[in-house]
Every structure is written in structure tokens, then in C-alpha cells.
Amino acid sequence: MTYELGTGAQPAQNQAVGKPVELGVLSNLVTTYLHLVLTAAETTLDRRMRDHVLGPGKGKLSSLSVIANNPGISQVELARLFGRNRSTQFRIIRDLEKRGVVRSEVDPTERRRHNIHLTPLGEQLSSELDVIIGLLDEQVFSVLSESEYKSFLESLKKLCSFNVDGFDQLWTTSNRYSPHTA
Structure with missing residues (x-):
């Protein structure tokens, strides 16, 4: 399934061919959907804050x-x-x-x-x-149900505890993901 950024999960259309946009490998990555959710939340928040003292x-x-x-x-x-x-x-x-x-x-x-x-x-x-x-x-x-939300939150906290340095280390030491392997 494909989603249009910032519109609350509306199917995205490739106007040139009249078909849904294909995400390829991105459609199977958690980070793609985290990005989409975050972007939608930020867009909603920006709309709500327009008239607030903070803007x-x-x-x-x-x-x-x-x-x-x-x-x-x-x-x-x-x-x-x-x-x-x-x-x-x-x-x-x-x-x-x-x-x-x-x-x-x-x-x-x-x-x-x-x-x-x-x-x-x-x-x-x-x-x-x-x-x-x-x-x-x-x-x-x-x-999400309350238990799904709690489980998701704990999973995200676990991922955040494995900081960027940890990801960088995995990237450079893993044969599978190392940019130095052909």
C-alpha cells in the first residue's frame, strides 16, 4: 500500500501513469512509516499552532x-x-x-x-x-489499542537507547550493510 505524505494516509497517485505510487523497498521498512506518521503529526501540529503565541x-x-x-x-x-x-x-x-x-x-x-x-x-x-x-x-x-500503544512505545524507547553511534558502528562493521563492500 502507498501513502501520500502529510495527508493522513491518503493513497498517493502517480499522475503521469494514473497508478498508485510504488515505494519499492521503502514499503517494507519501518522507518518509512515512522517518517510518514511523524510528518503527518508535525503537519497537524503546525496547523493547530498557527494562532498560538508560539506559532x-x-x-x-x-x-x-x-x-x-x-x-x-x-x-x-x-x-x-x-x-x-x-x-x-x-x-x-x-x-x-x-x-x-x-x-x-x-x-x-x-x-x-x-x-x-x-x-x-x-x-x-x-x-x-x-x-x-x-x-x-x-x-x-x-x-492502536492501549496494549499496542504501550508495546510500540517500549519498542521505540529501546531503539532510541541504541543511539546513532550504535547504528553507525553497525553500518561500518556489518558485511551486509557496509558501504565498503561491493
């Missing part, structure tokens, strides 16, 4: 949630946690500062480190945003 844009809610639970976390730590490059995370934090929800302080012991804290407005919005995130998660995964 649309990737990375804001996740960054705020982590900052709320880890006052003083650095921009570099946030970037590393979410697999973002530093400049992307910097833009997210700068946008949140402009909107008055976070403040960045230079670390007194390491001048290159910027510690991020919620402002009073950020603290006020934090619980509201947790509800928005929870409702989105509930909507996205409403097709």
Missing part, C-alpha cells in the same frame, strides 16, 4: 518540554538530544526568546555554553503545551 514550526514544543524539565540545559545538549545541528537548535531557541518564553544565559564557568531557562510566560505555557502534545499523540495513535 508553527518544528522543534519548539519538544524543546520547551525538555527545558521545563531540565532548567539550565544547554543549547548543545538540546541539539544532541534531538539529533539537530547546533545552528538549527540555535534558531529554535532564538525564536522562543523573541516570543518571550525562554531566556538564554551565558554559563558563568564556561562562556561558550548557553544555559536555557523558561521565563514566567514559558512556565505558564508549559502545562498547556503538555496537554496539546498529549492530545496530538492520542489522536495520532488512536488506531
Whole structure:
């Protein structure tokens, strides 16, 4: 089966030939469907956040949630946690500062480190945003039973604990997936 990105699993059509788009090997990969689900969720979230004080844009809610639970976390730590490059995370934090929800302080012991804290407005919005995130998660995964959801979540947590370095190591040491084998 094929899906059109960002439309809530609508069949995609190849307009040139009038047939469904074939994904080839992608149709049998979990990462393809994780990407489709994530993209659909982000599109929905952006629509919902259009009129919110934060506005649309990737990375804001996740960054705020982590900052709320880890006052003083650095921009570099946030970037590393979410697999973002530093400049992307910097833009997210700068946008949140402009909107008055976070403040960045230079670390007194390491001048290159910027510690991020919620402002009073950020603290006020934090619980509201947790509800928005929870409702989105509930909507996205409403097709799963409670036990399926818990099992899926535990599987994803297990995969996340095997970080990017672990994947890189497998890629370069495995005969099957090594880019160095013909």
C-alpha cells in the first residue's frame, strides 16, 4: 500500500501513469512509516499552532518540554538530544526568546555554553503545551489499542537507547550493510 505524505494516509497517485505510487523497498521498512506518521503529526501540529503565541514550526514544543524539565540545559545538549545541528537548535531557541518564553544565559564557568531557562510566560505555557502534545499523540495513535500503544512505545524507547553511534558502528562493521563492500 502507498501513502501520500502529510495527508493522513491518503493513497498517493502517480499522475503521469494514473497508478498508485510504488515505494519499492521503502514499503517494507519501518522507518518509512515512522517518517510518514511523524510528518503527518508535525503537519497537524503546525496547523493547530498557527494562532498560538508560539506559532508553527518544528522543534519548539519538544524543546520547551525538555527545558521545563531540565532548567539550565544547554543549547548543545538540546541539539544532541534531538539529533539537530547546533545552528538549527540555535534558531529554535532564538525564536522562543523573541516570543518571550525562554531566556538564554551565558554559563558563568564556561562562556561558550548557553544555559536555557523558561521565563514566567514559558512556565505558564508549559502545562498547556503538555496537554496539546498529549492530545496530538492520542489522536495520532488512536488506531492502536492501549496494549499496542504501550508495546510500540517500549519498542521505540529501546531503539532510541541504541543511539546513532550504535547504528553507525553497525553500518561500518556489518558485511551486509557496509558501504565498503561491493
